[in-house]
Amino acid sequence: MQNKSTHSDRSLAYVDALREGMEQEMADDPQVFVFGLDVDDHKAIQGSTKGLLERFGPERVFGTPLSEDAMTGVAIGAAMAGMRPIHVHIRMDFMMLAMNQLVNIGAKAHYMYGGQVKVPLVVRSMIGKSWGQGAQHSQGLHSLFMHIPGLKVVAPSNAYDAKGTMIAAIRDNNPVIFVEHRLLYYTEAPVPEESYVVELGKGRVCREGDDITIVGISNMLMEALRAQEILQDAKVSAEVVDPITLHPMDIDTICESIEKTGRLLIVDNAWTRCGASAEIAAQVAERFGGQRAIPIKRMGFADTPCPTTPALEDVFYANPVTIAKAAHTMVHPEDDGWTPNPEKATLSYQSQFKGPF
Amino acid sequence: MQNKSTHSDRSLAYVDALREGMEQEMADDPQVFVFGLDVDDHKAIQGSTKGLLERFGPERVFGTPLSEDAMTGVAIGAAMAGMRPIHVHIRMDFMMLAMNQLVNIGAKAHYMYGGQVKVPLVVRSMIGKSWGQGAQHSQGLHSLFMHIPGLKVVAPSNAYDAKGTMIAAIRDNNPVIFVEHRLLYYTEAPVPEESYVVELGKGRVCREGDDITIVGISNMLMEALRAQEILQDAKVSAEVVDPITLHPMDIDTICESIEKTGRLLIVDNAWTRCGASAEIAAQVAERFGGQRAIPIKRMGFADTPCPTTPALEDVFYANPVTIAKAAHTMVHPEDDGWTPNPEKATLSYQSQFKGPF
Amino acid sequence: MITKTVPSATDTVRLYRTLRYIRRVEEEIARIYPSDKIKSPVHLSIGQEAIAVGACDPLMSEDFVSASYRGHAAYLAKGGDLKKMMAELYGKKDGCAGGKAGSMHLIDMPNNVLGMSAVVGTTIPVAAGFALSLKRKAEGNVIVAFMGDGATEEGCFGETLNFSSLHKLPILFVCENNDYAIHTPSSKRWATDRLCERVATYGMPAVRIEDGDVLAIREAATRHIDNMRNGGGPAFLECATYRWREHVGPGEDYESGYRDRNELAAWIEKDQVPRLGGMLSTDEREAIDAEIESTITEAIAFAENSHFPDTNQLMAHVYAE
Amino acid sequence: MITKTVPSATDTVRLYRTLRYIRRVEEEIARIYPSDKIKSPVHLSIGQEAIAVGACDPLMSEDFVSASYRGHAAYLAKGGDLKKMMAELYGKKDGCAGGKAGSMHLIDMPNNVLGMSAVVGTTIPVAAGFALSLKRKAEGNVIVAFMGDGATEEGCFGETLNFSSLHKLPILFVCENNDYAIHTPSSKRWATDRLCERVATYGMPAVRIEDGDVLAIREAATRHIDNMRNGGGPAFLECATYRWREHVGPGEDYESGYRDRNELAAWIEKDQVPRLGGMLSTDEREAIDAEIESTITEAIAFAENSHFPDTNQLMAHVYAE
Ligand SMILES: Cc1ncc(C[n+]2csc(CCOP(=O)(O)OP(=O)(O)O)c2C)c(N)n1
Ligand SMILES: Cc1ncc(C[n+]2csc(CCOP(=O)(O)OP(=O)(O)O)c2C)c(N)n1
Numbered sequence A, B: 001m002q003n004k005s006t007h008s009d010r011s012l013a014y015v016d017a018l019r020e021g022m023e024q025e026m027a028d029d030p031q032v033f034v035f036g037l038d039v040d041d042h043k044a045i046q047g048s049t050k051g052l053l054e055r056f057g058p059e060r061v062f063g064t065p066l067s068e069d070a071m072t073g074v075a076i077g078a079a080m081a082g083m084r085p086i087h088v089h090i091r092m093d094f095m096m097l098a099m100n101q102l103v104n105i106g107a108k109a110h111y112m113y114g115g116q117v118k119v120p121l122v123v124r125s126m127i128g129k130s131w132g133q134g135a136q137h138s139q140g141l142h143s144l145f146m147h148i149p150g151l152k153v154v155a156p157s158n159a160y161d162a163k164g165t166m167i168a169a170i171r172d173n174n175p176v177i178f179v180e181h182r183l184l185y186y187t188e189a190p191v192p193e194e195s196y197v198v199e200l201g202k203g204r205v206c207r208e209g210d211d212i213t214i215v216g217i218s219n220m221l222m223e224a225l226r227a228q229e230i231l232q233d234a235k236v237s238a239e240v241v242d243p244i245t246l247h248p249m250d251i252d253t254i255c256e257s258i259e260k261t262g263r264l265l266i267v268d269n270a271w272t273r274c275g276a277s278a279e280i281a282a283q284v285a286e287r288f289g290g291q292r293a294i295p296i297k298r299m300g301f302a303d304t305p306c307p308t309t310p311a312l313e314d315v316f317y318a319n320p321v322t323i324a325k326a327a328h329t330m331v332h333p334e335d336d337g338w339t340p341n342p343e344k345a346t347l348s349y350q351s352q353f354k355g356p357f
Numbered sequence C, D: 001m002i003t004k005t006v007p008s009a010t011d012t013v014r015l016y017r018t019l020r021y022i023r024r025v026e027e028e029i030a031r032i033y034p035s036d037k038i039k040s041p042v043h044l045s046i047g048q049e050a051i052a053v054g055a056c057d058p059l060m061s062e063d064f065v066s067a068s069y070r071g072h073a074a075y076l077a078k079g080g081d082l083k084k085m086m087a088e089l090y091g092k093k094d095g096c097a098g099g100k101a102g103s104m105h106l107i108d109m110p111n112n113v114l115g116m117s118a119v120v121g122t123t124i125p126v127a128a129g130f131a132l133s134l135k136r137k138a139e140g141n142v143i144v145a146f147m148g149d150g151a152t153e154e155g156c157f158g159e160t161l162n163f164s165s166l167h168k169l170p171i172l173f174v175c176e177n178n179d180y181a182i183h184t185p186s187s188k189r190w191a192t193d194r195l196c197e198r199v200a201t202y203g204m205p206a207v208r209i210e211d212g213d214v215l216a217i218r219e220a221a222t223r224h225i226d227n228m229r230n231g232g233g234p235a236f237l238e239c240a241t242y243r244w245r246e247h248v249g250p251g252e253d254y255e256s257g258y259r260d261r262n263e264l265a266a267w268i269e270k271d272q273v274p275r276l277g278g279m280l281s282t283d284e285r286e287a288i289d290a291e292i293e294s295t296i297t298e299a300i301a302f303a304e305n306s307h308f309p310d311t312n313q314l315m316a317h318v319y320a321e
């Protein structure tokens, strides 16, 4: 069940890959169950829980009251008792109601209780974007969870990894925060039908390049790939790395890339302050600090709550053009007025990539 | 009312400085009130709210039910209505119950509502340590708040700053997370009797030195000062910087120090991953990255929940010796076996410093 | 059961006008929505207007309301500015929050409409904090806090009831019980339907009104609000109602299987807009209707003509001075 | 009112032994505490033992308990290992969590004692999650979830009641109502004292027992537990009681002004340890007492002789394999 070949003739959407990963684990292990607000209605969390109720019944697929705090405690208790809950939040923002249980019990139980219990829990949540999601339906809060020892955090950027990390997360004996992105739901990748694991804690070089390393997190990986195409035009060769898991982080893969390129640009789907991008930058600085001067830059949400109107939302997020420009300036500081050909840029926005890259 | 002279003949404990700052603001502004679990009992939050009830009465100093989530909402609502609440948590760990209100409403209200409301709120909380506090009474979770635009975070290390930042925080028109440390409560500093402000967002060089910059956060500033003394023995001259405010962070003061010393060691009273120390390291790396190779290292909590037994707790925290050794290794990588004279080290542990350093 | 209370002629005019106004505004929003000019999700109150109208009718301009993301009705019933609301839905700079709020976070502080929230339940304690300040001011003002039935499942609801009763805060909690949280009926979320009984154990009056009768709601609200203006402490109204459209968006969703159109039919019979309209003469009604249409037309024009905010507004208002 | 139920002789012996055992263990902890050998804060149940003893008496070894940081009594009443508990208080490697838990986070999974928590209220939903798994196993097992009166103010309490009742979980909630949260009486925290009435609105039996009578508690617990073994769903007991010592630590605190020693006097009269002891012959009682003393002496010696964990244990158990 270890990392299988990534080849498959079947193309599957991210949302279906998530569902298939859960379904296969549920079929394999009767202790796995899925619950959370609206997992069992006809919209089925944007389709990601579709069909599970019909196949596994209401004891293993059920909606809940609006009680995120207690439901997280229920998930933790059930996990300690040997079940393997998947608790679903349709937006990551709502997990702020679950912090006490996750931080004070879920993350600490195995340690604080001297190993007497395990908490094999998966907490799924989706980051929203666009359509006026606004300040409370758009947050990527993964770094809050990365901060807490005892939790793992994974943020797949494509359908192949979505299925493989979902299966890995369900099998993991620790609480895993599973970060999804709404805009990725309908992106496709070749996804094998059989069950497979994408090991937590291993990143992947998605595009090879020589001039700069771009790390993209969650759907910013997609944007980074678009930026990489734009940069080709300007003869800048970017290496694009997907960390996949945010904690434990595969810093070796990132640092190996930097050994070659000598430059690092990190693009997160979140704020940068104390964010995943800060952590990567800090680790890289610690590693190279004494020996080599590495230009490092972070990009992420603007340092504001997310505005609703597209006029402002457009400048809230990093995008292929802003990423490409930032990368270009890092490689050619002498020429920081460079701007991509607008036509090319527009085209690149529409590029769809078939993961796992 | 701007930064007054720091000279005063009166020595005051941190706990009393906190109290005095609140008391003076309450006397000045009838909108200021203090509430939270146990603020009005005879222990008075370790003495920090002592006498306020008697002076200002139960309408302005009152305990609450155990309902951190709603009480945070109440504080935010009262603040929007023009009051200036100080909401007190005896441990920072309990703020995990307040995350939804702080992150989703408190931090965003001014922005999301287009400036129509302000949230002049102070949230006090104490970090615990020792006496078997254990995993749920010891967490320094300040970076979770630093991550969220709209919040400010301050963590004074001494009595002088405790009073001055408390007054600044109360007068600030934004939610300010006020991070206290239990072990600092009985440390003393010269504290002027009159009201004064220590401006949020300004750090301070506490000890000048040439070889390495040590940034100490909250009570780790105290430990850094002790380490600085130990290092003198080994002819290592450390410059010690207190950021005081964690967001907005005075990165300029830190970088100016690094310009001189060329090395950076950050010691936090918290985990390092996505922590305040990661943010400082990342900002420094971004600033110097292209031009100069700066050795950078972070220290903080061990990457575990906090164990109860002193046998393990002792190795969970950074201390003057581990800080001094780390700094020594950074300055003299060729001689990383150096260990301070144990007697000197023991003595240094007992050093008390009179802030504001 | 439709209440027997006979409203005065001016009451009838006022209530009809507000009911009809809200209905028509939301129908227009639904009409415009497919054009993509409205830049945020909309949660319509069509069918539920009587609650906001009845509960806000006793309010003075110095009183406050708070509401959830399904807040157009409360906003308008309290006298919120329609132009600013429409411009906000369009994401324009003349919107009540300059385009940063959208439909889910409407606010109008000049008219004492508190900011709404898209995180269910969060405005409940915030409203209580406002009530605390009203109590301290002691000018006899109150706040009406609207919430859905789902919101009562969040822990902060019970926490807030306890605190509000303990401090005798001038707050009227109004639960708009449309029996659904998104697509899930309360039978799948509530162990029992003894909500009012539960709330009463916190030491406050708690009344359920079954039929969406705007006059009954108004009567109950008036009684409780009068009482709390004199220090009587909080009260709770549970108003049964029905959401005619889909949870979010402009359309209907009876074909999706989670509920039956018959449920709607029963509520259309109880619809308060024609009921109150029927108490007016045709002339009166037509005059009001015409006035409403022109108000709405003007507001839409205002929204259309307003500009999108400059990108430099992105960084404005992160921190208050 | 002391209940009329007459326990059988073996019941009396068993109940007395457990009551006395817990009392004596905690008295010893209080005695040792000033020596600083105990490495964590201790929240003693002295005076409150009857609740844990009465509620755990109907339990089988396959049943579970969960409790708060004031959990020594529940731990011992369920049959938790005293040696491991004492070693844990001493911060030693033979402690139930190898020194990582201390008094506030005791656990004994081999004896079905769930881990305790120092964050008030957090164990309540966790216990319900356990109950969910017991329901799925359908072997008739139950969990008793202890909590303080303060814990009922946290939002998760009501959330958990609703969920537990909705799913008919086999969980007995037991509130140890000692009328104080630290130094604050419930009159300053509760709008009313209608707790049982409130809990009953979730559709579960809810009973208050006034006098700390271990037999009455046991009887009520037995009735509800029997019922839930047969699918009857959750129940709630509110047991009035009194904390004789300070909130945290080994001493008394009647001089600090927040409560009056007269309150204690009334409860000492109701103390169940001498009451049950009085039902035994002197010989019987002395034999039990002696046995208890030697068990405790052994456990203390075990704790004293155990070593502190190696520093390499710091990194153990952060993640499970
Ligand atoms: C804390 C939280 N959990 C979940 C959601 C997702 N959600 C949005 S609306 C809704 C249903 C709320 O139902 P109710 O309170 O009855 O209000 P209604 O929409 O019926 O007016 C849910 C679950 C949310 N916005 N916030
Ligand atoms: C969430 C949370 N808030 C506050 C505290 C501080 N605190 C510790 S014990 C306690 C009182 C709890 O009272 P109760 O539930 O009645 O239990 P008792 O101590 O009386 O057994 C408080 C407020 C805490 N530990 N956790």
Ligand SMILES: [Mg+2]
Binding pocket: C148, C149, C150, C176, C177, C178, C179, C180, C181, C182
């Ligand atoms: Mg509803």
Ligand SMILES: [Mg+2]
Binding pocket: D148, D149, D150, D176, D177, D178, D179, D180, D181, D182
């Ligand atoms: Mg109590």
